[in-house]
Amino acid sequence: MAKLLLIALAVLVALALLLRWRRPVWYWLSFGIVLAVVRVRFRYAAVMEACHLTVPASRMRRALARWMKKPVPQQRVPRLLWIRPTRTGLRLRIRMWPGQDAFEFAAASDRLRHSFGVHQVTSREIKPGVIEIALTGYDVLKRVQMPATTERDLLKIPLALVEDGSVHYRDYRQVPHSITVGAIGTGKSVTQRTLIKELASQPVALVGIDCKKGVELGPLARRFSALVDNPDDAADLLEALIARMEVIYDVIRRAQRISADTPDAEIAANIWDLPEDLRPVPIVVTIDEIAELALSTKKNDPRRDRIVKALVRLAQLGRAAGIFLDIYGQRFGSELGDGITMLRAQLTGRMVHRVNDESTAKMAFGDISPHAVFAAIQIPNERRGMAVVGYSTGEWVRIRTPHTTMRQAVAACNKYAHLVPDIPELARFGPLLDLAPVRAPAVAEAA
Numbered sequence: 001m002a003k004l005l006l007i008a009l010a011v012l013v014a015l016a017l018l019l020r021w022r023r024p025v026w027y028w029l030s031f032g033i034v035l036a037v038v039r040v041r042f043r044y045a046a047v048m049e050a051c052h053l054t055v056p057a058s059r060m061r062r063a064l065a066r067w068m069k070k071p072v073p074q075q076r077v078p079r080l081l082w083i084r085p086t087r088t089g090l091r092l093r094i095r096m097w098p099g100q101d102a103f104e105f106a107a108a109s110d111r112l113r114h115s116f117g118v119h120q121v122t123s124r125e126i127k128p129g130v131i132e133i134a135l136t137g138y139d140v141l142k143r144v145q146m147p148a149t150t151e152r153d154l155l156k157i158p159l160a161l162v163e164d165g166s167v168h169y170r171d172y173r174q175v176p177h178s179i180t181v182g183a184i185g186t187g188k189s190v191t192q193r194t195l196i197k198e199l200a201s202q203p204v205a206l207v208g209i210d211c212k213k214g215v216e217l218g219p220l221a222r223r224f225s226a227l228v229d230n231p232d233d234a235a236d237l238l239e240a241l242i243a244r245m246e247v248i249y250d251v252i253r254r255a256q257r258i259s260a261d262t263p264d265a266e267i268a269a270n271i272w273d274l275p276e277d278l279r280p281v282p283i284v285v286t287i288d289e290i291a292e293l294a295l296s297t298k299k300n301d302p303r304r305d306r307i308v309k310a311l312v313r314l315a316q317l318g319r320a321a322g323i324f325l326d327i328y329g330q331r332f333g334s335e336l337g338d339g340i341t342m343l344r345a346q347l348t349g350r351m352v353h354r355v356n357d358e359s360t361a362k363m364a365f366g367d368i369s370p371h372a373v374f375a376a377i378q379i380p381n382e383r384r385g386m387a388v389v390g391y392s393t394g395e396w397v398r399i400r401t402p403h404t405t406m407r408q409a410v411a412a413c414n415k416y417a418h419l420v421p422d423i424p425e426l427a428r429f430g431p432l433l434d435l436a437p438v439r440a441p442a443v444a445e446a447a
């Protein structure tokens with residue numbers, strides 16, 4: 001009997017080790033959670049003490065213990081309010097003692113990770129005095145698996161997994177305009193595809209500028225209301241979007257005038273405050289490779305100036321009119337010429353894939369956090385699709401997008417082609433559907 005039990009135990013251990021190596025998600029869900037909960041429950045106080053996250057006992061308690069002739073308490077451990085297992089790790093809610101702050105826990109993340117034997121630890125203050133620590137059981141970014149159920153809302157797209165196992169959303173209503181930079185082949189187009197694939201099923205208009213001859217966005221054209229592949233058309237298209245924006249502002253103004261005369265009526269400040277029958281369809285504009293639009297060999301290039309001026313206006317005023325910008329490029333800095341710094345200030349969403357030089361990361365995060373700059377340079381070469389996202393609050397996270405293939409994105413765009421809305425101002429920029437037959441490029445004959 002004992003022999004049988006021993007064999008069963010050995011098989012179980014072997015299975016756990018195999019799963020841990022080959023299928024970390026299954027390992028976590030079968031063995032990892034239980035072991036981690038037990039470890040945290042038993043070692044919590046010792047770990048807090050070892051990580052210097054305790055505070056001395058109050059004078060009153062020490063005096064009381066002395067008076068009652070009991071052992072004098074030395075340190076107080078912050079109270080563990082609850083432990084919650086998740087798909088990828090554990091969350092601990094902790095009440096800090098007076099005198100402790102969130103920074104101490106953030107600074108101790110590495111020590112906590114080591115002491116609890118988990119892959120990673122992050123922490124954030126939930127409310128004054130209460131901190132939530134996220135323990136990640138395994139390297140969730142190694143193979144990205146998005147949860148089966150994510151929040152789905154208009155213009156809120158589950159874009160990637162965060163390293164603590166949570167989902168990173170691209171929420172256009174919260175962060176209307178964004179810039180995504182990264183070196184060649186680091187995953188910008190896949191990020192773009194993931195967003196478009198998810199947006200395709202929503203009641204929004206998609207507009208694209210792809211001056212890499214439409215290679216990235218061309219195959220998705222059936223779901224686009226407007227798509228251009230050269231800087232001349234891009235300048236016209238951006239000005240048409242401004243014309244559209246002005247029409248929408250007129251609608252908002254007229255609605256304001258009507259509601260101003262109606263007591264207690266809501267005064268509209270943007271398209272979301274308008275009644276549904278008046279609300280214009282939101283527009284998401286994707287621009288692939290900003291350098292193709294903004295970089296010019298001429299000193300005063302009127303076309304370039306038109307483009308940058310239009311982009312700055314859209315970024316400044318587009319939000320209320322429901323016009324959102326997603327700009328992609330290998331770099332995004334003053335070397336692209338006048339007006340780019342002004343444009344960058346309006347693009348509050350910042351995402352950086354692996355970059356080769358610090359200056360590119362600084363362009364994106366210099367005004368957010370020096371730690372984010374460092375994290376962007378540290379992204380390993382083989383982790384394509386991994387990126388750092390920074391927020392204007394100074395916070396930043398590491399994320400990785402799922403590998404959306406062009407086939408998946410094309411299938412979604414074709415499936416929802418019937419959702420392309422009619423936008424009169426954009427009608428003349430019909431998507432690039434009429435391609436000439438494919439021929440191999442001519443090759444000079446050998447002499």
Ligand SMILES: Nc1ncnc2c1ncn2[C@@H]1O[C@H](COP(=O)(O)OP(=O)(O)OP(=O)(O)O)[C@@H](O)[C@H]1O
Nearest residue numbers: 182183184185186187188189190384385401402403
């Ligand atoms: N999220 C991801 N997961 C796994 N592999 C990825 C991911 N994103 C990108 N890759 C891999 O990296 C390759 C290059 O990605 P992508 O074309 O998106 O790079 P890019 O930054 O757009 O490059 P370029 O600047 O040349 O357009 C892809 O073909 C794919 O194999």
